[in-house]
Amino acid sequence: MARKVVITGLGATTPIGGDVPTMWKNALKGVSGARTLEDDWVEKYNLPVTFAARVSTPASAVLSRHEAKRMDPSTQFAMVSAREAWADAGIEGLDRERFAVSFATGIGGVWTLLDAWDTLREKGPRRVLPMTVPMLMPNGPAAAVSLDLGARAGAFTPVSACASGTESLHQGIDLIRAGRADVVLAGGAEAAIHPMPLAAFSSMQALSRRNDDPEHASRPYDIDRDGFVMGEGAGALVLEAEEHALARGAKIYGELAGTAVTSDSYHITAPDPEGLGATRALKGALFDARVQADDVVHVNAHATSTPVGDKPEYSALREALGKHVDDVCVSATKSQTGHLLGASGAVEAVMTVLAVYERTAPITINLENQDPDIPLDVVTSERKLPSGDIVALSNSFGFGGHNAVIVIRNV
Amino acid sequence: MASNEEIQAGLAEIVNEETGLAPEAVELDKSFTDDLDIDSISMMTIVVNAEEKFGVRIPDEEVKNLKTVGDAVTYISNAQEG
Numbered sequence: 001m002a003r004k005v006v007i008t009g010l011g012a013t014t015p016i017g018g019d020v021p022t023m024w025k026n027a028l029k030g031v032s033g034a035r036t037l038e039d040d041w042v043e044k045y046n047l048p049v050t051f052a053a054r055v056s057t058p059a060s061a062v063l064s065r066h067e068a069k070r071m072d073p074s075t076q077f078a079m080v081s082a083r084e085a086w087a088d089a090g091i092e093g094l095d096r097e098r099f100a101v102s103f104a105t106g107i108g109g110v111w112t113l114l115d116a117w118d119t120l121r122e123k124g125p126r127r128v129l130p131m132t133v134p135m136l137m138p139n140g141p142a143a144a145v146s147l148d149l150g151a152r153a154g155a156f157t158p159v160s161a162c163a164s165g166t167e168s169l170h171q172g173i174d175l176i177r178a179g180r181a182d183v184v185l186a187g188g189a190e191a192a193i194h195p196m197p198l199a200a201f202s203s204m205q206a207l208s209r210r211n212d213d214p215e216h217a218s219r220p221y222d223i224d225r226d227g228f229v230m231g232e233g234a235g236a237l238v239l240e241a242e243e244h245a246l247a248r249g250a251k252i253y254g255e256l257a258g259t260a261v262t263s264d265s266y267h268i269t270a271p272d273p274e275g276l277g278a279t280r281a282l283k284g285a286l287f288d289a290r291v292q293a294d295d296v297v298h299v300n301a302h303a304t305s306t307p308v309g310d311k312p313e314y315s316a317l318r319e320a321l322g323k324h325v326d327d328v329c330v331s332a333t334k335s336q337t338g339h340l341l342g343a344s345g346a347v348e349a350v351m352t353v354l355a356v357y358e359r360t361a362p363i364t365i366n367l368e369n370q371d372p373d374i375p376l377d378v379v380t381s382e383r384k385l386p387s388g389d390i391v392a393l394s395n396s397f398g399f400g401g402h403n404a405v406i407v408i409r410n411v
Numbered sequence: 412m413a414s415n416e417e418i419q420a421g422l423a424e425i426v427n428e429e430t431g432l433a434p435e436a437v438e439l440d441k442s443f444t445d446d447l448d449i450d451s452i453s454m455m456t457i458v459v460n461a462e463e464k465f466g467v468r469i470p471d472e473e474v475k476n477l478k479t480v481g482d483a484v485t486y487i488s489n490a491q492e493g
Contacts (some may be wrong), residue, residue: 066431126462130455 002177006245006411007253009089009238010350011081011187015231016336018057019084023347024354026336027362028382032215033337034229041195048202051214052193053231053338070131071144072109073191077234077343078141079148082185086149089238089250091183100153100181101146102171103236104164104188106342106398108138111194141189141234153181161398162302163261164188165235165345169406170259172239182244187236188346198230204269206306218339219366220303220310220332221374228304231338235346237353253357257391257409258289264401271309271397275316278395281403282320289407291391293321296328298361298385298392300352301376303332304339313395314374329383330376331355332364345396349406352394356408359385412491413465418484425460429453439481447480467491 010020015033017023033053042050059076060068062083068076082103112135119127134140139157146155153175158167165188172186201207208227210217218229245252262284264277271278286293299317303310318325333351340347355361361379370378385392389410396404413421423434430453443449449457458469461483467490469477477483 064431066429069429126459129459130452134452 004242005173005176005239005256006242007237007256007353008240008245008250009085010253010353011083011085011088011236012234012347012350013055013057013059013077013080014233014337014340014347015053015056018055018061020350024351027333027351028360030363030365031336032218032365033231034214034217036214045195045199047195047198049198049207049209050211051217051229052198053229054193055233070135072112072135072140074105074109074189075135075140075144077191077232078103078145078187078189078236081187081189081234081236082145082149085185085187085236085238089240091248094183096150096152098153098182099151100175100184101142101149101151101155102158102168102175102184102186103142103145103155104158104168104342104346105138105141106159106161106164106190107192107197109136109140110192110197112136114194114196145185149185151185159342160402160404161400162339162341162344163396163398163402163404164342165347166349166394166396166404166406167261168346169237169239169256169349170261170404173256173259176239176241182241184239185236186239186346187234188343189234190341190343191232192341193230193232201230208305216366218305218335219368220301220305220335220364221370221376221378222367223369223371225305225307225310227306228334229338231340232343233340233347234343235350237346237349252411253353255409255411256406257291258285258287258407260284260288260405262403264403266401269399271312272401273312275312275319277401277403278313278316278397279319281405282316282393282395285393285405285407286320289391289409291407291409293324295389295391296321296324296393297390298355299328299330300348300355300392300394301330301332302395302397304334310371311373313397314376317376326377328377329361329379331362331379333362335365335367336363345394345404348394348396352392352408355385356390356392356410359387361385415484415488418465418487419480421464422461422480422483425457425464429456429460437480439479439484441480442478443480461487465491
């Protein structure tokens, strides 16, 4: 029998809240984190997309100036969320050699990389500072968190585009089940609201162009959805072997009951139109958690609000859950937060854990005319989840054909 | 041309910016590594910022000889004259 893995700490910094309580309050109310960008580079480069969802509280409000100076913004966000989760878990006297970190990112230190390139071209190689390397490396967030919290059982960085954050939980459960760690700080961070990624995602036709109305731009499942809204931030969860948590009398939010990761091997960016890879991930995660499709009451969907992405996820849910899909309430929280890329899975895992713990599903905003091809029961106003034993899923999919699903069960 | 006092004050400012250390702590007889706890990465950042501030060049092979704040002040002062 595999060790049970429970969740004992939560942290987040997002466009709808700089900590978990604020984010959750807003997620139940239904707010948009998207705003017009005021930066001079928007006009300078004539960007086709002029808005994004920035974190609502800057990292400088939490980190000291000196700390922040030596960290890429993605690492700063990781640190803010990890410290909140760690304080929430309140673990004392931990064997640090049994404590690991798995902190994901989709892109890594893109601000640092591109700033250094600008410096090189404008001022020459001497001015490219030595901290550039540790700041731009994609394992920067995992390394900084491990250094800060004293984790010595390994600091890992899952990278799978927009599935990265969810893969950190997949890795975390494996580490604990395999007996390689008793506690894992899992999470994801992203800070890519920079003109280059905005230009590149625009070129892919992936971003919404609703420049005149940012707050209504992220509209998963709506017939008029036209792309995702770039977000930023981080989410973090403290995973703990159940016996370890029980022995110290910890507050337990829920069980990470199972996970699965699959790859499409279909196309570098397009999702398999039938959602076959996603279906296998859903079925795999249910099997891993030893639960039946009928046990699922809630799904935090990947649902980015792109015309091509939302539908295959529905196909996959229908295939994996069968007719029961009609009895499952679905939340598309990217309607509020925007798409946090490599952080999205971690932030949505936090929301899914809270949905199960508080038995309330977060809200999907901007759903005015639901796409008739996606007849899901979408949560658009306050919705209580049933009492008794319940299970919720969170899905993440990434460019490259990455599919990751986690299963959360009440305790 | 900056006086030694001005160079010391300028260095203190750079050290404060890089490490958060109080400028008053950056005294002439203090060792960068032993007293101010400045690691090699921070030291290189301080050197590059000092080069820009004082308009001098401090070759990489010289940096290891700059053990104290006073060493750095003397080096920068001589480099400015030269």
